[in-house]
Amino acid sequence: QSVLTQPPSVSEAPRQRVTISCSGSSSNIGNNAVNWYQQLPGKAPKLLIYYDDLLPSGVSDRFSGSKSGTSASLAISGLQSEDEADYYCAAWDDRLNGVVFGGGTKLTVL
Amino acid sequence: QVQLVQSGAEVKKPGASVKVSCKASGYTFTGYYMHWVRQAPGQGLEWMGRINPNSGGTNYAQKFQGRVTMTRDTSISTAYMELSRLRSDDTAVYYCARGLESSSVAGSGWFDPWGQGTLVTVSS
Numbered sequence: 001q002s003v004l005t006q007p008p009s010v011s012e013a014p015r016q017r018v019t020i021s022c023s024g025s026s027s028n029i030g031n032n033a034v035n036w037y038q039q040l041p042g043k044a045p046k047l048l049i050y051y052d053d054l055l056p057s058g059v060s061d062r063f064s065g066s067k068s069g070t071s072a073s074l075a076i077s078g079l080q081s082e083d084e085a086d087y088y089c090a091a092w093d094d095r096l097n098g099v100v101f102g103g104g105t106k107l108t109v110l
Numbered sequence: 111q112v113q114l115v116q117s118g119a120e121v122k123k124p125g126a127s128v129k130v131s132c133k134a135s136g137y138t139f140t141g142y143y144m145h146w147v148r149q150a151p152g153q154g155l156e157w158m159g160r161i162n163p164n165s166g167g168t169n170y171a172q173k174f175q176g177r178v179t180m181t182r183d184t185s186i187s188t189a190y191m192e193l194s195r196l197r198s199d200d201t202a203v204y205y206c207a208r209g210l211e212s213s214s215v216a217g218s219g220w221f222d223p224w225g226q227g228t229l230v231t232v233s234s
Contacts, residue, residue, distance in 0.1 A: 002154060035219045037155075044205055045147075045155065047222040056222065088155055090219030098171050099145070099157040099219040 006102035022089035114225035132206030143209035
């Protein structure tokens with residue numbers, strides 16, 4: 001059981017838009033920045049969004065992040081087959097004094 | 111470029127220990143936290159703990175307290191994660207990942223980059 005809650009899977013057609021939610025509490029998302037990671041099959045995770053809504057250099061602007069209260073979202077627009085991957089949210093948890101992850105969401109591009 | 115290169119795959123028997131290394135390059139090793147994250151087969155990411163390479167200070171996830179030891183050798187820009195009393199459910203890919211600046215007071219789930227991962231298999 002992960003501290004942050006994500007849907008196990010989402011699917012959408014190419015060129016459409018999809019959102020992935022990440023729900024937490026006041027000790028993590030409510031008080032600390034959310035970061036998102038993309039993990040392609042068989043690869044190490046890669047930083048996708050940091051500090052709630054910032055894009056690292058080199059990441060496509062089709063990806064965007066947002067946060068409100070104790071929940072965050074990752075949006076991917078103009079879906080492409082190469083976006084098929086697992087996506088994870090992460091944040092520091094003040095009560096646990098450590099990093100907590102969501103359980104991960106598998107994105108399928110139909 | 112900033113890069114983390116981990117040691118190779120390991121096969122261990124239950125009850126043994128494993129030590130995974132993570133060699134950093136392309137940045138000042140002592141300037142950033144190093145975290146360890148694991149991923150069991152078909153499962154999600156699990157944070158194990160972090161080390162401040164500058165001070166050597168550590169904090170570990172409660173689940174691993176007493177079984178994990180994170181150390182570093184600043185002379186060769188390498189971090190280590192040792193897990194003892196291995197069980198079959200410790201079978202996983204273990205990743206190192208660079209965190210925020212070691213001078214940071216606050217904690218963060220910001221990791222960039224990640225190592226390539228080290229598969230540790232625990233089997234009798």
